[in-house]
Amino acid sequence: MVTKTEERELNQLENQVENGGGGVWEYLYLVRKLKVRRSEIVLKHGLSILNDSGKRSALGPDEWILYEQVAMAAMDCQSLAVAQNCIKVLQKKFPESKRVGKLEALLIEAKGMWEEAEKAYSILLEDNPLDQVIHKRKVAMAKAQGKPSLAIEHLNKYLEVFMADHDAWRELAEIYVSLQMYKQAAFCYEELILSQPTLPLYHLAYADVLYTIGGLENLIAARKYYAATIDLTGGKCTRALLGICLCGSAISQLSRGRNKEDKDMAAQELESLAATALEKEYKQKSPAKLNLLSSALRSLKLS
Amino acid sequence: MAEDLVLDTAIRDWVLIPLSVVMVLIGILRYFVSKLMRSSPSPDAKIVKEGQVIIRARNLKAGANFIPLRSFRTRRLYFSNEENGLLHVPKGQGTNPQAQMFSDPNMAMDMMKKNLSMIIPQTLTFAWVNFFFSGFVAAKIPFPLTQRFRSMLQNGIDLSTVDVSYVSSRSWYFLNLFGLRGLFSLILGDENAIDDTQRMMQMGGFGFDASKSLGAEKDGLDIIQHDWALPRFEQRAESVLRKLVK
Numbered sequence: 001m002v003t004k005t006e007e008r009e010l011n012q013l014e015n016q017v018e019n020g021g022g023g024v025w026e027y028l029y030l031v032r033k034l035k036v037r038r039s040e041i042v043l044k045h046g047l048s049i050l051n052d053s054g055k056r057s058a059l060g061p062d063e064w065i066l067y068e069q070v071a072m073a074a075m076d077c078q079s080l081a082v083a084q085n086c087i088k089v090l091q092k093k094f095p096e097s098k099r100v101g102k103l104e105a106l107l108i109e110a111k112g113m114w115e116e117a118e119k120a121y122s123i124l125l126e127d128n129p130l131d132q133v134i135h136k137r138k139v140a141m142a143k144a145q146g147k148p149s150l151a152i153e154h155l156n157k158y159l160e161v162f163m164a165d166h167d168a169w170r171e172l173a174e175i176y177v178s179l180q181m182y183k184q185a186a187f188c189y190e191e192l193i194l195s196q197p198t199l200p201l202y203h204l205a206y207a208d209v210l211y212t213i214g215g216l217e218n219l220i221a222a223r224k225y226y227a228a229t230i231d232l233t234g235g236k237c238t239r240a241l242l243g244i245c246l247c248g249s250a251i252s253q254l255s256r257g258r259n260k261e262d263k264d265m266a267a268q269e270l271e272s273l274a275a276t277a278l279e280k281e282y283k284q285k286s287p288a289k290l291n292l293l294s295s296a297l298r299s300l301k302l303s
Numbered sequence: 304m305a306e307d308l309v310l311d312t313a314i315r316d317w318v319l320i321p322l323s324v325v326m327v328l329i330g331i332l333r334y335f336v337s338k339l340m341r342s343s344p345s346p347d348a349k350i351v352k353e354g355q356v357i358i359r360a361r362n363l364k365a366g367a368n369f370i371p372l373r374s375f376r377t378r379r380l381y382f383s384n385e386e387n388g389l390l391h392v393p394k395g396q397g398t399n400p401q402a403q404m405f406s407d408p409n410m411a412m413d414m415m416k417k418n419l420s421m422i423i424p425q426t427l428t429f430a431w432v433n434f435f436f437s438g439f440v441a442a443k444i445p446f447p448l449t450q451r452f453r454s455m456l457q458n459g460i461d462l463s464t465v466d467v468s469y470v471s472s473r474s475w476y477f478l479n480l481f482g483l484r485g486l487f488s489l490i491l492g493d494e495n496a497i498d499d500t501q502r503m504m505q506m507g508g509f510g511f512d513a514s515k516s517l518g519a520e521k522d523g524l525d526i527i528q529h530d531w532a533l534p535r536f537e538q539r540a541e542s543v544l545r546k547l548v549k
Binding site for chain 1: 348351352355356358359362363365366367369370371374533534536537539540541543544545546547548
């Protein structure tokens with residue numbers, strides 16, 4: 001994860017680079033270190049360094065790393081000719097290299113030639129069956145071809161070996177949600193909460209999924225997780241506030257016939273407080289929509 | 304007995320500085336040699352999987368109170384199930400790391416190379432220091448020490464009345480041995496600043512004994528009592544909102 005100081009430094013360097021100041025190399029180094037995705041800027045400035053042979057020779061052995069970085073950025077921006085040139089240079093310098101082989105396979109995938117890319121990746125995997133990046137590329141290809149079930153299959157196989165990779169769990173959860181397989185998505189979000197319990201994003205997503213599945217028990221749990229999100233974000237998360245109001249009204253609807261004891265009496269005022277906080281926030285940020293919000297909240301309370 | 308001995312500046316020029324320079328150069332040489340000799344490790348799929356299982360089991364232990372009871376129970380069963388649970392190691396099969404080490408020639412060679420690359424330069428330098436730079440006072444330590452350090456620091460000096468703060472060049476050698484890490488991080492880049500102390504620590508760690516850690520994780524999981532923390536969060540959210548709304 002990128003820390004705040006690193007983020008600030010990155011933004012600072014980015015501004016400097018974009019406005020014509022120097023510091024391009026430090027910026028590129030920081031982008032590489034933090035693994036952020038700033039492909040357009042990387043492409044523009046990286047290419048300017050590479051095309052200028054004076055600056056290029058000043059880099060020394062780091063020039064090849066820059067070629068790799070620019071090739072990947074070019075593929076991200078669909079400048080396939082640029083990527084092809086970079087890869088050709090790298091191939092001349094490092095023939096028979098697995099790292100360059102990976103870039104070539106990526107280029108084939110970027111061109112959209114799925115079968116050849118599949119073949120290239122399988123060959124690379126034979127040499128090194130534990131390469132995480134190639135496994136993830138296969139999943140990405142399946143997703144790009146519009147075959148989510150194939151992507152799910154690949155991801156599950158990947159997660160059987162690399163089960164501590166939380167990015168993979170997150171991707172799987174999102175694919176499940178897109179396919180409306182909510183129970184499985186809930187499982188994935190639970191894994192994410194386990195690995196990083198202080199991140200409100202996962203609590204929020206889990207609460208959303210629980211609310212969507214429905215049923216009294218799930219709604220009560222969803223409310224609890226929305227409350228956790230509010231606690232972790234200091235009350236600033238609008239979605240969680242709305243979630244609490246919706247859960248509250250859904251719970252009261254479902255438990256109308258039942259005993260009052262079934263409903264969770266722990267936090268009575270939570271809904272009214274959430275409603276008040278919402279109105280306050282809307283008043284501050286978009287007063288034009290305040291009427292909409294108030295009428296929506298009123299209808300929730302009545303139902 | 305605090306007479307101030309006047310130390311010749313020639314000692315500084317011809318002993319302290321050359322010794323430090325030599326140690327720095329040896330360190331750099333060792334870095335490059337180790338880079339050349341390093342054989343790329345080929346990780347075994349099983350070992351990788353076991354490592355990841357342990358991380359996941361640890362996450363489960365740490366975050367157990369954040370997920371509902373049923374989910375926790377399901378996962379615990381998945382891990383510690385007697386028949387095919389991930390953490391369950393049947394009695395006979397625990398891999399013996401010692402046997403594995405001697406049977407796997409690659410690993411044995413790696414271990415030997417690492418040890419050798421550390422022992423030989425150290426021994427040589429130490430012998431060189433002893434041969435050339437013994438028998439005189441090399442430096443004065445700025446803070447006073449007790450008499451116990453005399454045998455360690457004043458090795459070549461055969462006078463027993465000299466203040467313990469005056470040390471021989473052997474102690475300068477040891478000082479350099481443990482302290483050049485900062486210098487190496489400047490010269491070789493931040494990640495390569497492995498100095499002798501860390502290497503000595505690395506020497507002690509033998510192969511990764513997976514079966515014991517799996518068993519330990521399983522026991523840890525079995526012990527946990529699940530206490531769902533989420534209801535408390537509702538209270539806290541209430542107080543947060545109350546403060547916000549006021």
